[in-house]
Amino acid sequence: MLAIWESIKVFVKGMIMGAANVFPISSGTVSLVLGVFERFINAINSLRIKNFKLLFKGEFTEFGRRTDFRFFIVIVLGLLAGMVLTSIFLKQTLVSYKVYTWSFFIGLIIASVIYVMKNIDKVSAKNILLVVAGMVLSFFLSIKSNPYPNESFFYLFLCGIIGATGMVVPGVSGSHLMLLMGNYELIVTKGIPWLTKASTFMDGVKILLPFVLGALVSIIMFSHLLAWLMREYRDSTLSVLAGFMLGSLPVVYPWKVPGESTYLFSLPSWNTELLLAVVMAGLGFAAVFILELMARHTKKKQQERLLNPKPKRQKKHRKHSKHGRKTKKN
Numbered sequence: 001m002l003a004i005w006e007s008i009k010v011f012v013k014g015m016i017m018g019a020a021n022v023f024p025i026s027s028g029t030v031s032l033v034l035g036v037f038e039r040f041i042n043a044i045n046s047l048r049i050k051n052f053k054l055l056f057k058g059e060f061t062e063f064g065r066r067t068d069f070r071f072f073i074v075i076v077l078g079l080l081a082g083m084v085l086t087s088i089f090l091k092q093t094l095v096s097y098k099v100y101t102w103s104f105f106i107g108l109i110i111a112s113v114i115y116v117m118k119n120i121d122k123v124s125a126k127n128i129l130l131v132v133a134g135m136v137l138s139f140f141l142s143i144k145s146n147p148y149p150n151e152s153f154f155y156l157f158l159c160g161i162i163g164a165t166g167m168v169v170p171g172v173s174g175s176h177l178m179l180l181m182g183n184y185e186l187i188v189t190k191g192i193p194w195l196t197k198a199s200t201f202m203d204g205v206k207i208l209l210p211f212v213l214g215a216l217v218s219i220i221m222f223s224h225l226l227a228w229l230m231r232e233y234r235d236s237t238l239s240v241l242a243g244f245m246l247g248s249l250p251v252v253y254p255w256k257v258p259g260e261s262t263y264l265f266s267l268p269s270w271n272t273e274l275l276l277a278v279v280m281a282g283l284g285f286a287a288v289f290i291l292e293l294m295a296r297h298t299k300k301k302q303q304e305r306l307l308n309p310k311p312k313r314q315k316k317h318r319k320h321s322k323h324g325r326k327t328k329k330n
Helices: 002-022 027-034 037-045 049-056 060-067 069-096 098-118 125-142 153-163 174-181 184-194 201-232 234-247 272-307
Strands: 256-258 263-265
Touching: 002 027, 002 069, 002 174, 027 037, 037 069, 037 201, 049 060, 060 069, 069 098, 069 184, 098 174, 098 234, 098 272, 125 174, 125 234, 153 174, 153 184, 153 201, 174 184, 174 234, 184 201, 201 234
Parallel strands: none
Antiparallel strands: 256 263
16 A cells, blocks of 8 residues: 555656656656656656666566656656646647737746756856857847748657757756757647547657657666766856747747748837736746755755764663563562
8 A cells, every 4th residue: 555655656656757758847856856856867867778688587576676667667657648738738728818828938948948947066267158159149030030840850850859858957957958959839739648549649759759758768778977077067057058948938939930031020018918928937937946845945955964963762671580570660
């Protein structure tokens, strides 16, 4: 019964991560808040060929112990369920409340950029140049008019590789990067919801199959590269990522229309719509800020447990006489 309850809790946490993965917010940060980030990364890194060889030898118990496979399967199933349910919801909001949804995304992205930049330990000329370089490159890519998504197998595979980075790097949003690549709406508001209907199921598979394959490659293989970059060149990596995120804000700017080569941007009118858009942006910003506080609190608690482990309670032994009776105190 306890194992079932633990699996349900892991599944729910996976659903929350999946929902975050659909929004331009880092599911890596969310997994930190939920207290499963390290275990998730360790489970991914344990999926190695030498461990899979145990399956062919029939050593299933040892395979499960070395890979934490039950946890990995349950959290991935929860993640997929969260992505599907959230995508169905977003499909409606992006049609009915487009300005407010994109404004909410702007708040999420700005707060995420601040979060990433706060994690840069040393402010140097090199890191500033990397931020500016990433921002300029991302800006020119994001203003390019691309109203038609790219449905080619290779490009969707690439989207999967890049989109999955948000699960292994706290502060970085895979959905935000997909927005920059132009395939966010194709995958989130079309591909995933299409799986829920028999008439469009195969269309959804055609879009999501290469994306999922790319995501698996990213999670299993790219996570090692990202871990190495974050370990050896942490500040430089975060600087480039922050620049890319900041420079791609035009992608989610609500008041634009596609032109011949670039988007045509316009200033909004001072009306109720603008006021509500600002409120939604503020809510998006606040959501990331609250998540950051929760992640910091969770991390502090984990460090305290490591430094000050709870002492094991020792069972009290009662004194007995030679005849096995309890000795009485005089």
